[in-house]
Amino acid sequence: MHTDASERIVPLEPRDQVVVEDELELAEFLRDCDARKEACLPVGFASREGFGAPVDESVRRVSLRKLAGVSRFAPDDLTCGVRVGTRWSDLLATIEAEGLTLESGPIHAAAHRSVGGVFAEAPPNPRGHDRGALRSQIIGLRAMDGRGAEFRSGGRVVKNVAGYDLCKLFVGSGGAYFAALELELRLVALPRTIACVRSKPMPRNDASALWIELRRTLPDTRSIDLVLASDGSACVEFVVAGAPALVTARAKLDAFEVIAEGQAAWHRAPDSLDAAPLIMRGRMRPSRIDDFMKWMPLEARGRVHFQGAFALGIDGTVPPALEATVGFARVLRGPRGMLLTTLVDDAIETRLFRVFGTCFAPGRISFDTSTPPTPTRASNHG
Amino acid sequence: MDFLASLLRRFPQGRVLVDTASKLAYECDGFPLHRRLPLAIVVPRSTEDVRDIVKLCNEHGVAFVARGAGTGLSGGATPGDRPTVVLALAGMRELVRFDPDDRVAVVQPGLVNLDLSVAIQDSGLCFAPDPSSQKACTLGGNVAENSGGPHCFKYGMTTDHVVGVTLVTADGTVRHLREGDGADLLGLVPGHEGTFGILTELELRLVPAPQKIRTWLAAYSDMSAACRAVSRIVGSGVVPAALEILDELTIRAVEASVYAAGYPQDAGAVLLIELDGSHLAVDTDTAVIESILAEEPPLTLEATEDAEQRTRLWKGRKGAFGAMGRLAPDLYVLDGVVPRSKLERVLQEICEIGRTHEVTLSNVFHAGDGNLHPNLSFDGRDPIQRARALEAGREILALCVREGGSISGEHGVGSEKLEHMEFMFASHDIEIFRAVKACFDPKGLCNPHKAIPTGASCKEGASAKAPGVLGAH
Numbered sequence: 117m118h119t120d121a122s123e124r125i126v127p128l129e130p131r132d133q134v135v136v137e138d139e140l141e142l143a144e145f146l147r148d149c150d151a152r153k154e155a156c157l158p159v160g161f162a163s164r165e166g167f168g169a170p171v172d173e174s175v176r177r178v179s180l181r182k183l184a185g186v187s188r189f190a191p192d193d194l195t196c197g198v199r200v201g202t203r204w205s206d207l208l209a210t211i212e213a214e215g216l217t218l219e220s221g222p223i224h225a226a227a228h229r230s231v232g233g234v235f236a237e238a239p240p241n242p243r244g245h246d247r248g249a250l251r252s253q254i255i256g257l258r259a260m261d262g263r264g265a266e267f268r269s270g271g272r273v274v275k276n277v278a279g280y281d282l283c284k285l286f287v288g289s290g291g292a293y294f295a296a297l298e299l300e301l302r303l304v305a306l307p308r309t310i311a312c313v314r315s316k317p318m319p320r321n322d323a324s325a326l327w328i329e330l331r332r333t334l335p336d337t338r339s340i341d342l343v344l345a346s347d348g349s350a351c352v353e354f355v356v357a358g359a360p361a362l363v364t365a366r367a368k369l370d371a372f373e374v375i376a377e378g379q380a381a382w383h384r385a386p387d388s389l390d391a392a393p394l395i396m397r398g399r400m401r402p403s404r405i406d407d408f409m410k411w412m413p414l415e416a417r418g419r420v421h422f423q424g425a426f427a428l429g430i431d432g433t434v435p436p437a438l439e440a441t442v443g444f445a446r447v448l449r450g451p452r453g454m455l456l457t458t459l460v461d462d463a464i465e466t467r468l469f470r471v472f473g474t475c476f477a478p479g480r481i482s483f484d485t486s487t488p489p490t491p492t493r494a495s496n497h498g
Numbered sequence: 499m500d501f502l503a504s505l506l507r508r509f510p511q512g513r514v515l516v517d518t519a520s521k522l523a524y525e526c527d528g529f530p531l532h533r534r535l536p537l538a539i540v541v542p543r544s545t546e547d548v549r550d551i552v553k554l555c556n557e558h559g560v561a562f563v564a565r566g567a568g569t570g571l572s573g574g575a576t577p578g579d580r581p582t583v584v585l586a587l588a589g590m591r592e593l594v595r596f597d598p599d600d601r602v603a604v605v606q607p608g609l610v611n612l613d614l615s616v617a618i619q620d621s622g623l624c625f626a627p628d629p630s631s632q633k634a635c636t637l638g639g640n641v642a643e644n645s646g647g648p649h650c651f652k653y654g655m656t657t658d659h660v661v662g663v664t665l666v667t668a669d670g671t672v673r674h675l676r677e678g679d680g681a682d683l684l685g686l687v688p689g690h691e692g693t694f695g696i697l698t699e700l701e702l703r704l705v706p707a708p709q710k711i712r713t714w715l716a717a718y719s720d721m722s723a724a725c726r727a728v729s730r731i732v733g734s735g736v737v738p739a740a741l742e743i744l745d746e747l748t749i750r751a752v753e754a755s756v757y758a759a760g761y762p763q764d765a766g767a768v769l770l771i772e773l774d775g776s777h778l779a780v781d782t783d784t785a786v787i788e789s790i791l792a793e794e795p796p797l798t799l800e801a802t803e804d805a806e807q808r809t810r811l812w813k814g815r816k817g818a819f820g821a822m823g824r825l826a827p828d829l830y831v832l833d834g835v836v837p838r839s840k841l842e843r844v845l846q847e848i849c850e851i852g853r854t855h856e857v858t859l860s861n862v863f864h865a866g867d868g869n870l871h872p873n874l875s876f877d878g879r880d881p882i883q884r885a886r887a888l889e890a891g892r893e894i895l896a897l898c899v900r901e902g903g904s905i906s907g908e909h910g911v912g913s914e915k916l917e918h919m920e921f922m923f924a925s926h927d928i929e930i931f932r933a934v935k936a937c938f939d940p941k942g943l944c945n946p947h948k949a950i951p952t953g954a955s956c957k958e959g960a961s962a963k964a965p966g967v968l969g970a971h
Contacts, residue, residue, distance in 0.1 A: 190837060190839065192729065192732075192733065192837075192838065192839035193837040193838050193839050193868070194732070194838075195837070215735070246705070247653070247654040247658050249658070251677075251682065251685055252654060252657075252658050261930070265926055266926070267924070267926050267927045267930045268923065268924070268927050269927070269930075271835075271902075271903070271904045271922065272837065272902050272903075273835045273836065273837055273867070273868055273902065273903050273904055273907075274867050274868075275646060275650070275655065275835050275864070275867045275868070275869045275904070275907040275908065276835055276903075276904035276906070276907060277643065277644045277646075277655075277689045277904075277906050277907065277908060277909070277910055277911070278904050278905050278906045278911055278915070278919065278922055278923075279911075279919070279922065279923055279927065279931055279949075279950070280686055280689070280690065280931050280934050280935075280949075280950070281644075281657065281685060281686060281688070281689055282686075282930070282934070283685075284657075284682045284684075284685020284686060285682055285683075285685065285686060287682055287685070288682055289682070304737070305734075305735030305737075306735075307735070308735060328599060331599075332598075332599070335706060335709070335775070335776035335778075335779070336775065336776050336778070336779050358779065358782065359779075359782035359783065359786075361778070361782050362778050362779055362782045365778055366778075399677070401597070401599075401600050402599050402600050403597055403599035403600045423601075423703075424600070463937075464667070464673070464683065464937050464938060465683070467936070467937035467940075468683075468934065468937045471930060471933040471934055471937060472930075
């Protein structure tokens with residue numbers, strides 16, 4: 117379910133990681149790392165091994181895959197609690213059986229990804245605009261710091277402003293601050309009718325102009341993507357969901373066709389880029405799409421989502437002046453395998469890292485100011 | 499050179515206020531139970547001004563707090579228990595940049611919430627978070643408190659609409675934080691209640707202004723029936739822009755006041771339902787709402803798409819807290835949250851708490867997301883009544899947490915709810931929060947003793963002196 121045949125999953129061998137049976141074992145493991153002054157990196161199924169900034173060989177991987185299961189499900193309240201080792205696809209299966217879903221998504225390789233790993237990686241996803249950003253889905257968490265002590269942030273209700281929002285700190289952290297144990301999630305109703313609608317292939321500049329135009333004028337969409345093909349062409353793809361009459365009306369656009377409906381449309385993940393020699397992610401300003409298209413190598417393929425978040429696979433090298441063009445980007449795999457943005461030696465990030473104990477390996481985030489190690493191995497909380 | 503002399507030297511006359519009359523105007527925000535005169539008030543005009551003030555404070559070890567319109571409801575902008583400088587940001591109210599293609603606006607923190615949507619209305623975009631005080635409250639305050647409002651059931655809280663900020667941290671460093679730039683420091687900022695630094699620019703996400711709005715006012719014989727209607731609507735999958743309930747006592751207070759909106763006075767509760775969006779989306783969802791309402795017909799039902807009539811229907815809701823002045827001289831507005839499915843039962847228990855403490859209690863709330871605003875009306879000149887109101891409030895918030903909810907859905911913790919944080923969080927949680935604050939503010943100068951309890955004793959915050967209207971949302 118929710119998988120993509122083109123996915124390329126390379127899990128770690130079991131010998132490379134400690135698989136904890138429960139939270140007590142995890143606490144023991146973390147205390148041991150702390151006592152030995154050894155760094156560790158939480159992973160789920162380690163399906164993203166090989167992506168992201170390099171992590172030193174000496175870093176001990178600890179898999180949380182057995183901390184799994186939907187721990188609390190309140191369909192009437194549109195919330196649930198889920199342990200981080202739960203497979204993303206299992207979470208969706210549980211909540212969708214009750215007619216609910218996550219606004220975010222679709223996430224590719226859902227059957228191979230843990231819930232904790234997806235949030236820790238925070239990959240760009242089509243339904244990421246409006247309230248659908250991954251960072252908006254977590255309303256509470258229970259986590260363990262680097263000394264094996266448990267703490268909480270947020271709560272179980274969709275509206276809550278008590279205490280600092282440490283949930284946001286987890287999303288996209290790569291597991292660098294703390295080990296999340298359980299996440300409380302905001303759910304939405306699974307739309308009654310869903311359609312994924314796509315234009316015909318066209319020159320990239322035409323497609324980008326159409327993408328900008330539809331962003332301005334087409335209401336009621338859950339996503340509008342600019343889809344770039346490796347042959348230099350592009351198209352625009354959008355998902356519309358809701359009442360049948362609404363979906364039928366919105367899906368009728370000249371030169372567009374419905375390519376998927378129902379759950380197939382909702383779970384239709386972007387093509388995998390995992391086979392690309394160089395994978396880039398970032399966020400550009402849609403108003404600068406023309407500059408972005410000029411910069412982009414012809415063979416680049418991937419997607420630009422509604423708010424400008426993008427993921428691209430490139431065969432060549434990272435083009436120069438990328439930062440000036442797009443504002444923010446990172447290379448998930450490539451010659452440097454790390455952030456392209458200037459690494460910030462910043463007191464706040466460094467202090468934050470220490471708040472939770474120092475045994476977690478600084479991953480792909482900006483306080484990693486050390487000289488990049490040889491990118492022979494990389495890991496991700498996947 | 500002493501601190502005040504340095505301030506006066508840096509800023510021209512009129513922008514550093516130290517006279518008693520000015521100080522009195524800044525001694526509290528919309529939570530007047532906590533009051534304290536500031537050391538001085540400084541009126542910055544730019545990020546550089548703010549940076550210089552903060553640097554001076556840092557050099558001299560002086561505490562500081564940001565203040566926008568002073569509409570906060572939890573004492574977040576009240577000077578703390580040591581000499582504190584207030585940075586009055588209401589003058590920093592420029593719309594710096596508006597980019598319709600990116601759907602973002604960059605604003606200064608003193609811009610009033612509603613003024614942003616008015617300024618960009620020709621573009622077909624708007625800023626979605628709409629606290630009830632949106633005609634007065636500032637966007638900097640909204641971000642600092644992570645404000646909500648009636649329409650956040652559909653559109654989310656303020657944090658969902660912030661894509662970047664400029665933050666002057668406690669040592670005077672100017673940081674630009676944007677969504678997606680590595681570690682999500684930006685995500686920590688909404689709801690920091692001014693304890694990390696001073697916000698000097700905000701990059702805000704905009705949404706399409708609705709093409710069509712349809713509003714219903716359904717009057718029910720009792721609260722339970724209104725709550726059942728809410729459950730059915732939420733269960734249908736339709737996402738209304740707002741689902742608001744007013745109870746019997748509130749209806750009577752409203753109808754006897756200048757905010758009278760024509761609510762049926764024999765009703766036990768009224769439910770306001772609002773759909774917004776494209777013409778097509780509103781039309782298709784209207785059929786669903788009307789079918790749900792027909793399942794258990796209300797006493798009366800009024801529906802409108804007319805802007806004037808809609809304003810009238812909302813007038814009672816938006817004026818409800820003002821109308822409470824008819825019930826007693828003082829009002830304590832709580833902000834608890836419970837899982838929506840428990841609303842009906844929790845409301846009954848809340849009313850019981852009111853009866854036990856002999857406090858006049860009424861309810862106005864955001865029913866869609868379980869955000870309750872129990873209103874305790876009392877005469878603060880009577881210490882017994884005042885003590886009863888505070889104790890009832892404490893019990894109600896404890897109840898909300900016991901039921902799986904929160905002590906605050908949108909007003910913030912401020913100085914008001916410091917004592918109640920222990921209901922939700924264990925001591926290690928609080929220690930982590932304190933350590934996170936120290937990352938931004940190692941000396942503890944930035945709005946100290948707010949949002950997070952800071953010491954062994956939870957009796958923190960400014961001195962409790964005068965009663966008044968203790969918050970209205």
